[in-house]
Amino acid sequence: MFRVSNVPIDTDLLSKQLINSSAGAFVCFEGRVRNHNEGSEVASLEYEVYEGLAAKEALRIVEEAKEKFDILDVVGAHRQGHLEIGDIAVWIGVIASHRGPAFSACRYVIDEIKHRLPVWKKEHYKDKAPRWVSCHEGEGHEIR
Amino acid sequence: MKKLKELNVHYYAVLREMTGKSEEDIESFAATPGELYKDLAGKYGFPLNSRGIRVSINEEFQGMDATLCSGDCVVFITPVAGG
Secondary structure, three states: OEEEEOOOOOHHHHHHOOOOOOOOEEEEEEEEOOOEEOOEEEEEEEEEEOHHHHHHHHHHHHHHHHHHOOOOEEEEEEEOEEEEOOOEEEEEEEEEOOHHHHHHHHHHHHHHHHHHOOEEEEEEEOOOOOEEEOOOOOOOEEOO | OOOOEEEEEEOOHHHHHHHOOOEEEEEEOOOOHHHHHHHHHHHHOOOOOOOOOEEEEOOEEEOOOOOOOOOOEEEEEOOOOOO
């Protein structure tokens, strides 16, 4: 299960979906808005999401993770809208019988989400104009 | 001979800001997303080099050389940054 959310991500609610007596391992990744990037002071972030395609692509990534790793389930969420420093931008939880596949699958899902989901991030700075950034270093799009 | 198609184009992020709109209906002779991108780049000043830009047709990723049909919903995906 993966959803795009307009409201703060409820991690307790997501964790409860991963209660399973066969699971000996639960690994989660929580991506938070930090106050700096590439030497600039970040004031806030704005996420824009192409929801229809993002939902389909996220489901594909989750299914790939289930095929590649010996895991039981994956749950995740990604925010859209304007986020403040410290807010949770993305959350991925994985359960498995053992910790190895749980760590590997969690890493796989977040890495693929960063590169494949149609999600755009606009950084607002304390001392300069905002700009859209990409996950590929040096490919940021300056706003005109 | 190329046919005139009715397309629905959605814009996100930097392209939305450059066009000043989130979507529009377009009549176009473009046979492929690559051709449509060139037309829109000329109209709105998008980067002429589309390297790194992907395209979605009807909520599925496609190649820039895919065939466009009347009624298609087209979205150009500039480099993303989830997480």
